[in-house]
Amino acid sequence: MNAELGQADAAPEPVLEATGVVKHFPVQRGIVVKRTVGHVQAVDGVDLKLYAGKTLGVVGESGCGKSTLAKLLVGLEPPTSGSIKVLGKEIGNLSSRRIRPVRRDIQLVFQDPYTSLNPRMTVGDIVGEPFEIHTDVIPRDKRAKEVKELLDMVGLSPDHVNRYPHQFSGGQRQRIGIARALALRPQVLVCDEPVSALDVSIQGQVINLLERLQEELGLAYVFIAHDLSVVRHIADEVAVMYLGKVVEHGTSAEIYDHPRHPYTQALLSAVPVPDPDLRGHREEIVLQGDVPSPINPPSGCRFRTRCWKATEKCAEEVPGLDVGDKGTHPTACFYAEERDVTHAVK
Amino acid sequence: MTELTAPTAQSEVPQASLWKDAFRTMARRPDVIFATLIMLFVFTMAAFPGLFTDKDPTRCLGRDARLRPDTWFTGEHPLGTDGFGCDFAATIVHGTRPTITLALTVIILSVLIGMTLGILAGYFGRWVDAIISRALDVFIVIPLMMGAILLLSLFRGRGSSGNLLETVGPAALALTLFGWMEFCRYARAATIETKNLDYVTAARCLGARDRRIMFKHVLPNAIVPITAIVPTSLGSVIVAEAALAVLGIGVQPPATSWGVLLSNGTQWAGGGYIYLFGIPLVLLILTVFAFATFGDALRDALDPKLR
Known part of the structure; x- marks a missing residue:
């Protein structure tokens, strides 16, 4: 669907490809005899393609399935159906033993740097753990040196190997987490809200670090966030998620400057205007109601319950993620139409 | 870039490993040194009664x-x-060896059994948890005394040749069999709490096997609540053995134990012979205090945040 976006890079094979990925969690009742009373449809048919050296941003509000998608992509959860390919290798249905070699190629950066590091291990042990799991990567006597190089690479002093995580600040901890994820030299890094737990001043530093690492190592990122401006800064392509589905997918410029899906427009219009003089001079869309339960999502288009354009057709048919007649990028809406909600004009 | 400067609050001592650091921290605390001396005294009494x-x-x-x-x-x-x-x-002095042997055997076996089962139950959940938890319930329902009495009746009247194993073996077996549940419950709870933390997910994402996650990440957390209950359990094992001794099914005569002395001493304590009761009691309290202090300090020392 987005073949033209990747071809510019002359990389025919995506490093990460998800096709029709579905993840349903059963909701069970009963103590002795468990019966399934429904499914949480956390991720429902997501297609993604990520090319080497590129960044794909995934945005959406809380509970739309972003984190589940991250876990699926790195193989921590098996998908209910669909396929996930890392460097062309299917990981969706691998056993925990068979998936181990693939783990070298795709790693996860966590949201909360305070819970993602074992408080009882020194930084050296944390960053060196990947080498103890994959013992054939680096011989034992060279591991200490490699750990120091990794710390240096993420901007920490190599002399800190003997310290414990609590002796570091949030930003430094996140750097340690990034160093651990990079230890096995993966090609893809899935960042699950990597900066949302940090102070704004530190967020910039970590984002810059990620950009520098991407340049140096040729990494591809899946960058999951709910902060639209952060994603705009780092992402080449953006996918907007709502209730487990991608509703709009395009380049950064297409999504931010020419949003076509009503949900994207509503999201973007909620971003504060930095210039106080221009406040109130921009169209603002305030959505009504809450996100419906993913256990029992609305029929047809999942956004229809909160959409001002919804008609009967929206309740009966599921809109596909299509470019449409006059469109520029794939949008899952029957009434997709560009609307300027990002530019405030006096 | 203040972000990159080192935190300089701590003096920069070369840190080696969690256990070495813990040892160094503990060696600096006077209460730990006092507790260690008491433990040394008790252990020497147990090992070489002839010295005293x-x-x-x-x-x-x-x-x-x-x-x-x-x-x-x-x-x-x-x-x-x-x-x-x-x-x-x-x-x-001669009662120390059976007492300490019994208490340590019971505690070590209980902790081993309890921690293993607790971590397995908490980590794997599902049917493993169901089986272990139901077994736990069954053992908790049987009162320690009743279980021990029933079990030890099997060994009754066998007498003892003075061999340490024969002296404390049956009592140790009974007290272990009905004493591991507390450790199991604590370990299970700590495991369930730990296994969903991000750093465990990170280890799994790196490809760590279950065994590695259990030993490296779950076990150090599960040990924390257990170090807190080991010293008190030690005391209660010694007292429980005393109760068994009253019924004649504890440490087998002619060997004796602090528990036996305590229970015999109570008969004389009221008649002006309070030392017969007081001296074993003081020994017991000192020993439990020493273990408690040591366990407490060990727990603090193993937590880098409290160092």
């Missing part, structure tokens, strides 16, 4: 019965004699 007394605890003379220790630590009977005329110092 030259009397035979089984050589009792009726005419010497209930001699108060007026001379205190000197003379023929440094701590007096008991109701049957046995030298009390010798009785206590």
Whole structure:
């Protein structure tokens, strides 16, 4: 669907490809005899393609399935159906033993740097753990040196190997987490809200670090966030998620400057205007109601319950993620139409 | 870039490993040193009773019965004699080995069984948890005393040849069998709490096997609540053994234990022979205190945040 976006890079094979990925969690009742009373449809048919050296941003509000998608992509959860390919290798249905070699190629950066590091291990042990799991990567006597190089690479002093995580600040901890994820030299890094737990001043530093690492190592990122401006800064392509589905997918410029899906427009219009003089001079869309339960999502288009354009057709048919007649990028809406909600004009 | 400067609050000592650092921290605390000295004293009594007394605890003379220790630590009977005329110092010293052996055996076995089952149950959940948790319930429902009495009746009247295993074996077996549940519950709870933390997910994402996650990430967390209950359990094992001794199914005679002395001592304590009760009690309290202090310090030392 987005073949033209990747071809510019002359990389025919995506490093990460998800096709029709579905993840349903059963909701069970009963103590002795468990019966399934429904499914949480956390991720429902997501297609993604990520090319080497590129960044794909995934945005959406809380509970739309972003984190589940991250876990699926790195193989921590098996998908209910669909396929996930890392460097062309299917990981969706691998056993925990068979998936181990693939783990070298795709790693996860966590949201909360305070819970993602074992408080009882020194930084050296944390960053060196990947080498103890994959013992054939680096011989034992060279591991200490490699750990120091990794710390240096993420901007920490190599002399800190003997310290414990609590002796570091949030930003430094996140750097340690990034160093651990990079230890096995993966090609893809899935960042699950990597900066949302940090102070704004530190967020910039970590984002810059990620950009520098991407340049140096040729990494591809899946960058999951709910902060639209952060994603705009780092992402080449953006996918907007709502209730487990991608509703709009395009380049950064297409999504931010020419949003076509009503949900994207509503999201973007909620971003504060930095210039106080221009406040109130921009169209603002305030959505009504809450996100419906993913256990029992609305029929047809999942956004229809909160959409001002919804008609009967929206309740009966599921809109596909299509470019449409006059469109520029794939949008899952029957009434997709560009609307300027990002530019405030006096 | 203040972000990159090192936190300089701590003096930069070369840190080696969690355990070495813990040892260094503990060696600096006076209460830990005191506790260690008490433990050393008790263990030396258990290992080499000959160093502390030259009397035979089984050589009792009726005419010497209930001699108060007026001379205190000197003379023929440094701590007096008991109701049957046995030298009390010798009785206590020779009773240390069965007591300590029994207590440590029970605690070590209980912790091993409890932690293993608890971590397995908490980590794997599902049917493993169901089986272990139901077994746990069954054992918790049986009162310790009743279970121990029923079990030990099997060994009753066998007598003992003085062999340590035969002396404390049955009691240790009974107390372990009905004493591991508490450790199991604590370990299970700590495991369930830990296994969903991000750093465990990170390890799994790196490809760590279950065994590695359990030993490296879950176990250090599960040990924390357990170090807190081990010292008190140690005391209660010694007291429980005393209760079994009253029924004649604890440590087998002619061997004796602090528990036996305690229960015998209560009969005389009211009649002005309070030392027969007081001295074993003080020993017991000191020992439990030493283990508690040591365990507490160990837990603090193993937590880098408290260092």
